[in-house]
Amino acid sequence: MSVCMECGFIIYSEDKYCGGCGTVLPSVKQQAMATQQELTMEDVRFNLASVYFKMGKNEKAKEELDKVLADNPRDQQALNLLKQIKEK
Numbered sequence: 001m002s003v004c005m006e007c008g009f010i011i012y013s014e015d016k017y018c019g020g021c022g023t024v025l026p027s028v029k030q031q032a033m034a035t036q037q038e039l040t041m042e043d044v045r046f047n048l049a050s051v052y053f054k055m056g057k058n059e060k061a062k063e064e065l066d067k068v069l070a071d072n073p074r075d076q077q078a079l080n081l082l083k084q085i086k087e088k
């Protein structure tokens with residue numbers, strides 16, 4: 001749920017037009033923003049670790065994975081990547 005930029009009317013994610021003033025709502029943009037908000041800090045760190053790993057910067061990758069695992073010691077994707085780094 002959000003509010004119309006034009007008139008302040010309450011709008012819902014499935015609405016295509018504002019019920020208050022009839023403005024066409026930027027639904028695609030809103031969905032993109034919602035997706036960004038769902039990315040957790042953990043995901044961001046894991047993605048960063050993956051990038052470091054692909055670049056061969058294993059120490060950096062391990063640092064990021066350690067942070068992920070400090071928050072969530074059972075994070076399976078982080079544990080898997082850490083295992084790959086150790087096997088190298």
Ligand SMILES: [Zn+2]
Nearest residue numbers: 004007018021
């Ligand atoms: Zn409006």
